[in-house]
Amino acid sequence: MTPGRESHSSAVDAVVVGAGSAGLYMSHRLRGLGLSVRVIEAGSGVGGTWYWNRYPDARCDTESMQYSYSFSPDLQQDWHWTEKFAGQPEILKYANYVADRFDLRRDITFNTFVTSAVYDEDDDQWAIRTGTGEDIRARFCIMATGCLSNARVPDFIGRDGFKGTTYHTGHWPHEGVDFSGKRVAVIGTGSSGIQCIPEIVKQAAQVYVFQRTPNYSIPARNHPMTPEHEQSWKSNYDERREMQRRSRTGNVNNLNDVSAMSVSEEDRQSQYTARWATGGTTFMASFNDLVTNKASNDTAAEFVRQRIGEIVRDPAVAARLTPRDYPIGTKRICADTHYFETFNRDNVTLIDIREDPIQEIVTSGVVAAGKTYEVDSIVFATGFDAMTGALLKVDIRGRGGESLRVKWEAGPRTYLGLATAGFPNLFIITGPGSPSVLSNMIVSIEQHVDWLTDCIGHMRARQLHVIEPVREAEDAWVEHVNKTANRTLYPSAASWYMGANIPGKPRVFMPYIGGVGRYRQECAEIAAKGYEGFRLAASSRAGAFQSED
Ligand code: NAP
DSSP: OOOOSSSSEEEEEEEEEOOSHHHHHHHHHHHHTTOOEEEEOSSSSSOTHHHHOOSTTOBOSSOTTTSSOOSOHHHHHHOOOSBSSOBHHHHHHHHHHHHHHTTOGGGEEOSOOEEEEEEETTTTEEEEEETTSOEEEEEEEEEOOOSSOSBOOOOOTTGGGOOSEEEEGGGOOTTOOOOTTOEEEEEOOSHHHHHHHHHHHHHOSEEEEEESSOOOEEEOOOOBOOHHHHHHHHTTHHHHHHHHHHSSSSSOOOOOOSOGGGSOHHHHHHHHHHHHHHOSGGGGGSSTTTTTOHHHHHHHHHHHHHHHHHHOSSHHHHHHHOOOSSOTTSSOOEEESSHHHHTTSTTEEEEEOSSSOEEEEETTEEEETTEEEEOSEEEEOOOBOTTTHHHHHSEEEOGGGOBHHHHTTTSOOOBTTTBOTTOTTEEETTOBTBSGGGSOHHHHHHHHHHHHHHHHHHHHHTTOOEEEEOHHHHHHHHHHHHHHHHTSSGGGSOOGGGTTTSTTOOOOOOSOOSOHHHHHHHHHHHHHTTSTTEEEESOOGGGOOOOOO
């Protein structure tokens, strides 16, 4: 079972695709079970999101003390975060530290893209092919490809004819970019745009920000880590990690567990004012019904709209920056450092492309509303083909050669966001149908990895080699995910959660919004009932897939 590194075919117990936070921890746990593992990573280093997204001021908007692994008490005591919200370089350093500390690199093959994964029913193995021409056979194929890893540049007419330099925030050059004296177009005002624009304007001669949809953003108010804060976490990590696991979002965010409608206007304002002053996306924890009750949501949205009006000096610019046509939080809420203030600078121009979209990109710049904005560089902060994009980039074929792309044509279908019927022994870490992007990703990653490790351990102990969701269980889960989403305001916004940023992508709310704690319990109960909703078997040979039960 030891991988033959020199040959172009090898066999292992498990292939893990991706060496981000999920792939690293998954390989560590599988090794602990005694499995042989290959991790295949497209990049030249570990870290996933934090390897690719190196744009100016890329940083996590989940607090560092919470956005970190909990699996090793020693690790969480030893590691020191320097800021409340860690920046990309520090998180990347952490990922590298984890890889070294747990000796994970020896199983990782870098600079290699998995092109296809085909299930061979004759011997219940996945045949995994890489872009470097290697074939790997493995019992388990675990997709740790991330939810926001398939960076996307829209098909603007003339895009490839631009004579200047172009960048995507999710594929930023490792050596950084010097925009000094340059005229720069930034297209997109999601979390990435909102973080990088205030930094780019400090260097560039002129920045044109092309905004299609204004965003709600809360000041992050990042600051250096205080010894008191760090110590309060380190002294109480067991209890706080448990709180994270049981919470709605995977964060200890002091949810004010009452409806915004149950308190007086004065109390509402003071709650919002306090959260705004503290900073960060925990603003959305001001009340417990901000994403389920439109009236409550309106009060929070209006509070933010007023703050934008106060910060931005030119009322016309403020009006264009103010979101009005979707509920706050239903497109991913942003956290910023002086984003709105940036529009008070002389070298920044906001171009509203809602009514007059970008017509084309020409050799010298960007054309919108009949005007050409001549620039030296274009930054595409245009996001990702989220949740399904990275999975479907790989040609995945299950039983009978069924293609995952075809199966998911009308939207992703999974059981628990972990597996999909017809694709035995294929697992997805934080897949569509799980809390994933609606949660602290590290908390959700650890939960999935731990669950999968237990599941594989359970199989090995019983000499079961095949696991696959039952279609009916999957159908019921998909319905449950949809029903849960439809009880919220989320589906009302044209967000990437809904696939709305990708022309032609089915409009389906992809993550599960039941909450991290509840979901965890659901997964645990399913495991406790002998993996209810899954069929487990010794093999699927002889055409019959014999269930254990
Ligand atoms: P995003 O939220 O999808 O934003 C993409 C931006 O590009 C939007 O403003 C979008 O406008 C615009 N856009 C897309 N296609 C366009 C087109 N054809 N013409 C004009 N504008 C277009 O992507 P992102 O900012 O990279 O963020 C993605 C997610 O990554 C975030 O929501 C968050 O979950 C995560 N992230 C987190 C952090 C953090 O922790 N601080 C930082 C960065 C990213 P529309 O809104 O109109 O579609």
